[in-house]
Amino acid sequence: MTLELLEMQGITKEFPGAKVLDNVNLSVREREIHALLGENGAGKSTLMKILTGIYQMNDGRIFYQGKEVHVKGPKQAEELGIVMIHQEFNLVPYLSIAENIFLGSEAPFTKLGVINWSSLLAASRKYMEQVGLKLNPKTPVAQLSVGEKQLVEIAKALSKKAKLLVMDEPTAALTEKEKEKLFEIMQSLVQQGVSIIYISHRMEELFQICHRVTVLRDGKYIATLKIEDTNIDELVALMVGRQVTERFPKMNNHPSEVILEVENFSNSALHDVSFHLRAGEVVGIGGLMGAGRTELARAVFGLDAAQGQLKVTSPQAGTFQGRFRHPSEAINHGLAMVTEDRKEQGLILPFSVQSNLALPTLHKRSKLGVIERSKEAEMTQKYIKLLRIKTSGPSQTVKSLSGGNQQKVVFGKWLETMPKILILDEPTRGVDVGAKVEIYELMNRLTSEGLGIILISSDLQELIGMSDRIYVMYEGKITGHFTREEITEEKFMLCATGGVQWEAQGL
Template identity: 50%
Template sequence: MTQPIVEMKGISKSFVGNKVLNNVDFEVLPGEVHALLGENGAGKSTLMKILTGIHSRDEGEIYVKGEAVEFNNPKESEKAGIAVIHQELNIIPYLTVMENMFLGRELKYGKTGVTNTKKMKQLTKEYLQQLGIDLDPLALAGNLSVGQQQMVEIAKAISVNAEMIVMDEPTAALTDREIERLFEVVDRLREQEVGIVYISHRMEEIYRICDRVSILRDGEYIGTRDTKTVEYEEIIQMLVGRELGTLYPERDAEIGEVKMKVEGLTSDAFHDINFDLREGEILGVAGLMGAGRSEIMQSLFGYRAIESGSISIEGKPVNIKKPTDAIDAGIGFVTEDRKEQGLVLSMSVKENLSLPNLKGVSHQTVLSEKSEKELVDDLVKRLNVKMAGQNQEVRMLSGGNQQKVVIGKWLGINPKILILDEPTRGVDVGAKKEIYHIMNELTKQGVSIVMISSELPEVLGMSDRILVIHEGRIGAELKREDATQEKIMYAATGGE
């Protein structure tokens, strides 16, 4: 039997008396892409931090190529051939590709202390070429796309002779083309016998690229399956510990009159956008990344200026120049990047939920603590936010619960229209179902929803109608009953 590159046995870990890992086993074989799955808070990150020396383990053993190891910091695990590509990339934008590649381990001319730039440039080019990537080693890293930055991180891992690479949500911010390139690179690494731990919530990627899948639930190891034979339903049941039932709720909201009408909307990023949004409707917006989907919706919310066109809500023209104009018109906007744009991570759950609602919980200019508490109690209950208390910092919540807080911020203003940009990105399947249920309930109350999503099953499962954006224009409008993944992709890539 092939000896694992890494083998973790009986790993347990507690923080302040709270057991976050209990007797967990995990292994990675040479040339294997091994998915590590679990709902937010299941213990995936803690397990990888123990492997790479960020956290110490309370119990258990770790073996690298059959030898017992004890890593005290990431430098030691890196020397043993283990590298991590974090979701938030460790690229320094004002340094070059080459400088990022050799940061902290610069090559010198003998004992002179003079940096050997020529050699580092040559090696950087070689490492990138091993991945099939053509990048200028002297290019400024901050000018690269996220996908290119990720390739630099992978090349850096190869440069330290990594035998195993951990990839944490590697496709979260990539375009479709960059995802394909990443998969090509993963296949190259597999051929070179590099083992990969692949952490992702996107099941289609797990089936596409991974050989095996191991599942954690509530800090415990549930099991390992071969992706070629395991059914999707079995993985879901292992993840959540119960039958999840149908992921997408039955759409039974009554669709009413036109709530919002957009005519001839044009800017530098999109052209001549025309569509209606009806009461109680979920309007899905699909298209490739970079097609202009988010930019159109940002204009409706006053984030982005428009050159021409008009917007009317309930038959009345509205002039939206800034987000406060949109809020006054009854529009809420859940942004794509919850950590950068949707939340103030250092503030509490209560403060985040009440931020857009300060007028409603204040008497004249004085905040009413009683009104604020009532508002937050109501939102937390409606959204089933799992937390230690209202004063807990929102950064301490799981991804799914953070997303509920972002949505809850806007529910407090009782919106007529709610724009959701990638509403379930980076959240586990259980939280996804809860968010879909929230969306369904809102439409029953007459709220109109625009949902941008890159996940085609989500677009098909939740939308009453679908707009497909191609290069800043509406490429197709599809009814729910007529839409298929093939039709959406055909329109998204420029087909009629």
């Protein structure tokens, strides 16, 4: 008989002016990987913060290992064996792996205020072996890859004797090999008696790793299903409350003249890269982690130095030939860039929706250095309506928005610059399926108006579904060039691993 490890019953949570959870239920069995699904803003994070003691519920009951519990803080949750690995890692980069694993739990290795380092290192090796991390425990975390940092987080959770592990978007920045390794470790943990709550917007993963799935929508419990009894279409419909007929609603574009030519771009990460972009076209750039995709975007946009030439033809500024020395030059010639990390590079989180939307174009609404607030408010309302940003108002801080709505704010601030070339670096990372479709529809609308879009994505299905042409990169070089009709997953992977080079016919 399968026993319930966790039961959350009738969980309700209210903040001033808003009920974010309304009578939500969640049950997790022993030795189970249980997916928690919902759009951004559905209440997943709030429910997990209640489970881990960060928030206190207004109503409801929590049963854990057969007993009712009242989790009053994260420390108590950890003592119960409930540990959460957040999407943004809680690691100190300049401390070692061993120090990070036992940070805050050094007491067993301390005598008279002095740490017994040999004992701490030996203990850290045990947990590192458990997750397959074959490194020196003295290695600073700053030197690790994203996948290795993920394993340190899991080792840290195991050191706290985790019985229930909550994983929030654990594969968002992992390579395919790192993801496969993570899944192997998760299966191993389940065999050792650990249960896992798995939060991800990558629907295909659920069918690889999960046993059951619970869906939330607008703060309400919708359904719990066995993974073998459902499919992606049904789960998407449950999440958004309607049928989504196409995951990638790609239009048949009619590209016109070439508006961007990049020739022989090279720096420490790039090697003789050339490509072109037409007006009204989506050009995808794919490859595995570390292939040089983001480095190429940064070099084109003037963020990083590079040798080589680019040519931009725009109605605003005529023709530019050379290299951009600064992003301001790129913006002045009709380029805009949505960076891969919206929280670190795309937004000022404590600022309001209005302030973030206005930042790149303050000069358009100011006289003699004084900002015209009425014009700024008018612009803000335009983008809230156009992009369907779910917000309590222009003054709401961006950090309190869901991930999908934060991404819409980033889009809005760049659209106000009236670009002709839009670089999108991982535009749907950490964004729910409903918001993804809205972003895809926005891309279609922009290309129909003549914009050229460069789409960088780690999601191959997204890349194939939304691009007219795709360049594949490997170790800083272009190794493949495909039309949408030509590309297959097999061809892509051959080029992405350096096994073959492919040039699209007639382009």
